[in-house]
Amino acid sequence: MTVSAIPSDNGREMTIKITGRFDFSSHQEFRQIYENASPDIKVYIIDMCDATYLDSSALGMLLLLRDHAGGDHSEIRIVNCNEDVRKILTISNFGQLFRIE
Amino acid sequence: MITHPTAQPPGQGLRILIADDNQSDRMILQAIVRREGHEVLLATDGREAVEQFKQHAPDIVLMDALMPVMNGLEASRAIKALAESDLVPIIFLTSLQDAESLAECLDSGGDDFMSKPYNRVILKAKINAFSRMRAMHAQLQRHNRQMLLEQQVAKTVFDNVAHSGCLNLPNIQHSLSPMAVFNGDTVLAERKPDGGMLLFLGDFTGHGLPAAIGAMPLAEIFYGMTSKGFSMEEVLREVNSKLRKILPVGVFCCGAMVELNFHNKSARVWVGGVPDVYLYRGQSGQVERFASAHLPLGVLDPYEFDPHSLDVVMHNGDRVFLWSDGIIESRNPADEMFGEERLNQVFARTDHPDRIFQAILDQVDHFMGGSDRDDDITLVTAKMVDIEDIGMTTYESSKGSIGGPVNWTLSLALHEQSLAAFNPLPLVMNLLMEVEGLRPLGGQLYTLLAELFSNALEHGVLELDSGLKTGPQGFGQYYLQREQALASLSDGSVRLTLTHRPLEIGGELIMEVTDTGSGFPFADFGDEQPESDPQPSAQWDYSGRGITLIRQLSDELTYLDGGRSVRAIVRWPRN
Numbered sequence: 056m057t058v059s060a061i062p063s064d065n066g067r068e069m070t071i072k073i074t075g076r077f078d079f080s081s082h083q084e085f086r087q088i089y090e091n092a093s094p095d096i097k098v099y100i101i102d103m104c105d106a107t108y109l110d111s112s113a114l115g116m117l118l119l120l121r122d123h124a125g126g127d128h129s130e131i132r133i134v135n136c137n138e139d140v141r142k143i144l145t146i147s148n149f150g151q152l153f154r155i156e
Numbered sequence: 157m158i159t160h161p162t163a164q165p166p167g168q169g170l171r172i173l174i175a176d177d178n179q180s181d182r183m184i185l186q187a188i189v190r191r192e193g194h195e196v197l198l199a200t201d202g203r204e205a206v207e208q209f210k211q212h213a214p215d216i217v218l219m220d221a222l223m224p225v226m227n228g229l230e231a232s233r234a235i236k237a238l239a240e241s242d243l244v245p246i247i248f249l250t251s252l253q254d255a256e257s258l259a260e261c262l263d264s265g266g267d268d269f270m271s272k273p274y275n276r277v278i279l280k281a282k283i284n285a286f287s288r289m290r291a292m293h294a295q296l297q298r299h300n301r302q303m304l305l306e307q308q309v310a311k312t313v314f315d316n317v318a319h320s321g322c323l324n325l326p327n328i329q330h331s332l333s334p335m336a337v338f339n340g341d342t343v344l345a346e347r348k349p350d351g352g353m354l355l356f357l358g359d360f361t362g363h364g365l366p367a368a369i370g371a372m373p374l375a376e377i378f379y380g381m382t383s384k385g386f387s388m389e390e391v392l393r394e395v396n397s398k399l400r401k402i403l404p405v406g407v408f409c410c411g412a413m414v415e416l417n418f419h420n421k422s423a424r425v426w427v428g429g430v431p432d433v434y435l436y437r438g439q440s441g442q443v444e445r446f447a448s449a450h451l452p453l454g455v456l457d458p459y460e461f462d463p464h465s466l467d468v469v470m471h472n473g474d475r476v477f478l479w480s481d482g483i484i485e486s487r488n489p490a491d492e493m494f495g496e497e498r499l500n501q502v503f504a505r506t507d508h509p510d511r512i513f514q515a516i517l518d519q520v521d522h523f524m525g526g527s528d529r530d531d532d533i534t535l536v537t538a539k540m541v542d543i544e545d546i547g548m549t550t551y552e553s554s555k556g557s558i559g560g561p562v563n564w565t566l567s568l569a570l571h572e573q574s575l576a577a578f579n580p581l582p583l584v585m586n587l588l589m590e591v592e593g594l595r596p597l598g599g600q601l602y603t604l605l606a607e608l609f610s611n612a613l614e615h616g617v618l619e620l621d622s623g624l625k626t627g628p629q630g631f632g633q634y635y636l637q638r639e640q641a642l643a644s645l646s647d648g649s650v651r652l653t654l655t656h657r658p659l660e661i662g663g664e665l666i667m668e669v670t671d672t673g674s675g676f677p678f679a680d681f682g683d684e685q686p687e688s689d690p691q692p693s694a695q696w697d698y699s700g701r702g703i704t705l706i707r708q709l710s711d712e713l714t715y716l717d718g719g720r721s722v723r724a725i726v727r728w729p730r731n
Contacts, residue, residue: 079362079363111359111361111362111410112361112362114361114408114452115361115362115405115406115407115408116406118405118406118408118455119405119406122405122406145448146410146429146430146431146447146448146481147410147428147429147448147451147452148428148429148448148449148450148451148452149451151451152451152455
């Protein structure tokens with residue numbers, strides 16, 4: 056599994072793309088991406104188009120990102136989820152904390 | 157405390173076994189190795205090498221491949237087997253040159269090889285390298301032993317905390333692997349003072365100690381509050397705020413909680429982050445699902461947390477099933493998931509409801525075949541039964557005070573804002589249980605107080621129609637109305653006045669509950685009803701005010717002031 060970051064042209068958004076299984080093994084990589092992100096980044100987009108699965112550790116990582124990005128004031132969108140990924144996000148009701156598109 | 161290993165400097169003072177059938181080779185090697193400061197053991201064939209190993213446990217073995225009696229390959233297999241998990245490096249000494257023979261040396265358990273004639277510098281370097289590897293291996297083993305020891309201790313503590321509940325009741329079945337606690341799974345069950353039961357299944361994020369550690373405060377809160385008579389909402393609220401406070405961001409607990417009421421045959425279900433809770437109807441074989449409607453515990457701040465549950469009517473023989481995602485996400489060797497469809501098939505195909513639990517475990521096991529378990533199969537089910545089948549709650553107080561307060565009066569009035577936010581029963585029960593003579597009556601007193609208080613609140617102050625509670629829809633409807641009425645309550649109060657006084661033998665507790673409602677025509681309920689009630693449980697239904705039950709539980713029951721006030725007296729010892 057890999058995590059890659061693509062900052063947008065205007066410098067305010069960052070897209071984090073997840074490939075393969077999103078689980079504990081990507082903890083370090085994922086954390087480094089948002090911790091090293093420029094303070095100008097206000098919007099995070101998690102692109103799940105190539106993510107096959109996520110486990111509860113991945114949900115935990117999303118919460119860590121949310122906390123880093125300002126908690127209740129954060130703006131994080133989770134996009135392009137496949138059915139399995141969407142199901143896990145639905146069961147845990149993460150729609151209350153993130154915009155799932 | 158951290159203990160540092162007393163490691164010898166690598167390459168110094170090792171015990172090295174040299175096995176070679178050629179005497180001159182043995183002598184050359186011995187001379188080289190001794191000069192480096194190591195102790196030398198000698199063997200002339202494979203069998204001697206194994207004997208020397210058994211007796212003197214050398215650190216490193218230099219082994220000739222071709223020897224009489226037992227060759228080096230066989231001997232190294234034997235030594236590796238004897239060494240078990242210790243690392244004993246074996247370096248083959250060989251004049252063989254072809255790749256296949258050299259590979260065979262490594263396949264039989266050798267760690268490296270050296271070609272004849274021996275080069276002193278290379279031999280020294282290899283001994284040093286393997287000595288470093290041995291030290292690292294030993295350290296890893298120490299850490300591993302330490303970790304297992306810590307887990308054992310942690311598990312013992314956890315078991316003492318978590319297994320104080322009622323999971324052994326005949327109407328509960330559960331599956332939790334012995335080490336599941338370190339995968340963050342937990343199953344808890346505890347009786348309420350009124351005979352009801354709270355059931356919880358939880359799944360913490362992550363693995364190992366970090367996951368297990370959160371389960372301890374959770375279990376403490378769950379058992380403590382449930383047995384004191386707090387409601388499911390209050391238990392959930394407290395668990396959530398505690399976990400939110402102590403767990404780092406990103407660690408939380410997915411879970412489901414179910415409250416079973418064996419008196420009025422109902423359940424309340426809360427699901428946050430685990431797969432659908434199933435309600436299996438014993439009569440029809442139908443399954444009703446309760447989908448996760450909440451974020452997991454420990455994610456939201458206390459003021460954002462929503463402990464609202466769904467109410468459902470149950471019948472004897474109905475069962476609830478709670479599980480973590482381990483079942484649905486079990487994978488077979490072809491990496492397919494077990495999935496909901498297969499799970500539903502188990503329900504549809506199993507011939508007897510009592511066998512569904514075992515059938516699920518068997519089917520998942522069969523499905524997985526030989527593939528590794530990446531998550532534990534954690535499952536709990538509970539059946540609706542009559543309270544007589546499982547007995548009332550035994551109320552024990554660990555405070556062994558003798559006698560306790562015997563002569564007192566407590567008056568507590570709750571006004572509109574407090575009525576919505578505070579449950580007075582645990583507080584009052586705590587006081588009552590200080591009276592030694594009342595302790596055996598704990599369950600009964602709780603039920604009595606709970607009924608009197610909810611009648612005063614729901615039918616008195618909130619003026620809800622108890623007739624609503626007939627039928628499955630009405631039951632949910634009733635609780636919805638109750639909630640709305642409580643939220644918008646602008647005026648009203650309930651007063652509890654409790655007096656305990658000693659009698660010649662034992663004592664008596666007088667409970668008066670008064671509300672600001674408009675009263676009710678209590679005569680209709682047959683105040684002069686004959687003592688002998690042919691079928692008490694049949695008299696209890698949703699719409700009655702539980703008056704039959706209240707009457708049974710008290711020695712005297714009187715309605716006053718047009719039904720706005722009720723006085724119940726309980727005397728002890730009960731005959």
